[in-house]
Amino acid sequence: MTLPAKAFQRWLQGVAPEASTADVCRISGIKRTTLAQQLVRGKVSVTTVVSISRAYGINPVAALAEFDAYRQLADRQPGPTRCELVSQISTADLLHAMLARQAMDPDGTSGAEPPALSPAPHPTSVKNWVDAIDDGEVRHRVSAATGIAPQNYSAQLTANRLTAELAVATARAAGVGLASGLVATGLVTEDEAGWAPGARRAALDSLSDGDLAVLAGDRLQALGKVLRRQEQDQAQTEKIWENLG
Amino acid sequence: MIEILQWSTLAICGLIAAARVPSALRGENRSLFYIFALMTAAILLSIEAPYVAIDKALGGINLANLLLRFIIFGAIYFVGIRVTRGFGADHAYRLITGRTGMTVLLVISLAMVCMFFLMDTSGSSAGLARVAAKDSWNAALVEYYGAAGRAYPSYVSLVLLPAMVRAVGSRLPVLVRVAAGLLAVGGVAIALTLLFPVVPPEWGALEFIVNYTAVLCFALGLALIWAARVRNKKGALVRRTSTET
Numbered sequence: 001m002t003l004p005a006k007a008f009q010r011w012l013q014g015v016a017p018e019a020s021t022a023d024v025c026r027i028s029g030i031k032r033t034t035l036a037q038q039l040v041r042g043k044v045s046v047t048t049v050v051s052i053s054r055a056y057g058i059n060p061v062a063a064l065a066e067f068d069a070y071r072q073l074a075d076r077q078p079g080p081t082r083c084e085l086v087s088q089i090s091t092a093d094l095l096h097a098m099l100a101r102q103a104m105d106p107d108g109t110s111g112a113e114p115p116a117l118s119p120a121p122h123p124t125s126v127k128n129w130v131d132a133i134d135d136g137e138v139r140h141r142v143s144a145a146t147g148i149a150p151q152n153y154s155a156q157l158t159a160n161r162l163t164a165e166l167a168v169a170t171a172r173a174a175g176v177g178l179a180s181g182l183v184a185t186g187l188v189t190e191d192e193a194g195w196a197p198g199a200r201r202a203a204l205d206s207l208s209d210g211d212l213a214v215l216a217g218d219r220l221q222a223l224g225k226v227l228r229r230q231e232q233d234q235a236q237t238e239k240i241w242e243n244l245g
Numbered sequence: 246m247i248e249i250l251q252w253s254t255l256a257i258c259g260l261i262a263a264a265r266v267p268s269a270l271r272g273e274n275r276s277l278f279y280i281f282a283l284m285t286a287a288i289l290l291s292i293e294a295p296y297v298a299i300d301k302a303l304g305g306i307n308l309a310n311l312l313l314r315f316i317i318f319g320a321i322y323f324v325g326i327r328v329t330r331g332f333g334a335d336h337a338y339r340l341i342t343g344r345t346g347m348t349v350l351l352v353i354s355l356a357m358v359c360m361f362f363l364m365d366t367s368g369s370s371a372g373l374a375r376v377a378a379k380d381s382w383n384a385a386l387v388e389y390y391g392a393a394g395r396a397y398p399s400y401v402s403l404v405l406l407p408a409m410v411r412a413v414g415s416r417l418p419v420l421v422r423v424a425a426g427l428l429a430v431g432g433v434a435i436a437l438t439l440l441f442p443v444v445p446p447e448w449g450a451l452e453f454i455v456n457y458t459a460v461l462c463f464a465l466g467l468a469l470i471w472a473a474r475v476r477n478k479k480g481a482l483v484r485r486t487s488t489e490t
Contacts, residue, residue, distance in 0.1 A: 233416050236333060237477075240421060243331030244467060245274065245474030 002043035003067050009039075011049070011066050015056050028055035046164040050187055060188050061179050070168060077177040080195050084180050085203035087132035088190070090122030091219040094204075098216045103209040117200055121186035124222065127157045129184035133174035141173040142166065161185070247453045251292045254457050254464075258285040261468050276323050277467065283320035284464060287313055291456075293371040300369035307366040310373055314357060314394040318350065321435075324463060325401040328428065331470075334408035341404055349400050357393040360386050388442060395438045402432035402459075420473035424466045431462030 016024060021039075025032045028051040038044045046064060053063035065074035089097075096115060098104060122128075130138065143150050146169045156162050162170070167181025179193035191197065207215070262281035269278035289295045290313040300309035322341070329338035340346055364386045368375050377387040409432060412425035434455050441452055 229416075236415075237417055237421065239333060240331040240417070240470060241474040241477070243274070243327050244277065244470045 002038075002045055003049060003069070005039050005042040005044055007067055008044040008049065011063070012052070014066075015052065015058065015063075024052060024055075028052045046187065060192050061182065061194070064164070064182075069165060072172070073168070073178050075178075077179060077194065080177055080180055080193075080199065081133070082203045082206065083132040084129060084176060085195070085200045086207065086215065087128040088120040088122070088125055088184060089200055089204055090118050091124070091216075091223060093117045093122075094212070094216045094219060097204055098212050101209050101212060103213065117204070120183050120190055120200075121160075124160060124219075125184045125186070126160045126162050128219075129181065130157055130162075130170060133171070133176050133180075135174070138170065138174045142170050145169055145173060247450060250453065250457050251288070254461055255285065255288045255292065257461065258288055258464050261464055265471075274327075276327060277471070280320055280323045280327070280467065281464065283316050283323070284460060287316045287320060288460060290316065291371065296371040297369045305367065305369050307369060307373060307376065309369070310366075310371075311358070311361050315354075317394070318354070318397050321398045321401045322350070324467070325405060328405055329408065332408045332412050332425070334405070337404045337408050341401055346400075346404075350397055353393050353397045353400075357390060360390040360393065364390070392439075392442060395435075395441065399436045399439050402435040405429075406432045406436075418473055418477070420469055420476070424469035424473065427462045427466030427469065431459045431466060434459035434462065 012019075012024065019027070021035065022032065024030070025035055028048075030048060030051055035044075035048060038048060049063055049067075050060040053060045061073055064070040065072075086094075093115075139150060139153060142148065143153055146166060148166065153166070156166070162181060162185045164182060164185070164187055167185050167187070168178050171178045171181045177193070179188065182188045183190055183193045183195065190200070204212075258281060262278065262285050265278040265281055269275050290299065290309055296309055296313075300307055303309050303312070325341040326338070329335070329341060364373075364376055364383050365379060366373070366376055370376060373387045373390070377384045406429060409425045409429035413422050413429065415422065417425075437455050438452070438459070444451060
């Protein structure tokens with residue numbers, strides 16, 4: 001989850017040998033107190049490394065690979081699979097794409113090109129990514145490999161969060177490119193992870209009308225469940241306030 | 246020590262009741278004001294000095310003690326109704342207002358009144374300590390009378406307990422969950438009062454602590470839900486104005 005401060009200092013020496021901590025903070029936009037606290041605690045967050053490497057024009061994935069825990073990121077990675085690419089397209093974009101398909105619009109009346117895809121990550125990108133690469137046993141393998149309790153793991157997915165460590169462990173357990181999870185969690189961009197520009201659009205266009213319709217339906221169903229649960233919680237809260245507020 | 250606990254509990258309940266006067270005048274959830282007013286009255290009557298003063302005015306036969314018991318019954322009844330309604334605990338609501346609840350209330354009340362008039366109750370004394378000291382007959386009656394007085398609040402709080410425990414683990418707002426936790430602790434404390442007859446006399450202070458813990462937990466729990474609502478209203482207001490500008 002975090003990187004040892006010693007290793008971080010060593011890395012920073014290599015990246016910006018002349019710069020003071022204040023300079024590093026100014027250039028990378030990190031609050032000085034935040035970095036100071038992380039150094040005092042001996043735990044530097046991965047987002048700090050990502051911010052600093054971006055500021056100095058280094059690929060963040062390559063920067064992370066300098067640390068022991070992420071060493072394997074430096075190995076040659078397979079490119080993202082079609083499922084992964086599609087999982088990183090937001091539900092709204094999927095629906096737009098569906099509306100523009102022949103099956104939905106036989107006369108081609110709308111004629112308008114669907115808007116450009118919004119960049120990853122989207123509000124359910126983490127869960128969608130894990131679902132896309134899950135062969136049914138991935139969650140088990142991740143919890144066996146990292147020791148995280150399955151319920152904590154799924155709680156993170158539901159909250160659309162995943163620590164960098166778990167994201168890499170999940171990718172490893174599923175046998176996909178190790179940086180993909182970092183894209184899904186929004187730590188690095190598609191470009192930084194080595195995804196080709198337009199790869200998501202190409203993956204989307206390669207889906208048949210039927211596959212896209214089913215996928216969009218699944219996403220809508222999941223969204224509906226979440227919204228319904230929120231509405232129920234809200235109704236219950238209102239009731240409590242009505243009676244006890 | 247016990248005196249401090251008593252007077253500070255009285256002050257807290259009195260303050261909350263006073264704070265609810267404006268909303269009660271506006272007609273918002275009057276019963277909550279009544280609950281706090283009844284609780285304040287009950288605490289007042291459980292402290293020696295005010296008890297003796299009030300009982301002297303009522304004829305000096307400890308009628309104030311009987312009054313205190315019914316004030317407690319009234320307060321806990323309204324708490325039960327409001328809380329079960331608010332938290333949507335329909336089964337618990339029926340157990341309090343339905344035939345079972347009414348039978349329990351009636352039987353306990355009748356038993357309590359009978360025992361009260363069987364005692365020689367002359368001589369004002371909080372907790373009927375001096376009545377119990379008269380002879381073994383009166384001492385036994387005071388014991389059973391006290392047990393009957395604790396039985397109904399225990400019944401209601403045990404009925405409330407499952408719903409409160411469920412609410413603590415729910416996805417409701419944090420303040421509401423903390424409040425439910427306080428109500429649950431108060432409920433457990435009230436239920437523990439049933440065990441008072443087996444508490445050795447040298448641990449008398451324990452009884453006071455359990456009693457006032459129960460009252461404080463209920464008062465603070467209910468006040469917290471109110472606070473949560475006020476906070477939410479303010480939050481909604483800020484959100485609305487910020488989107489307008």
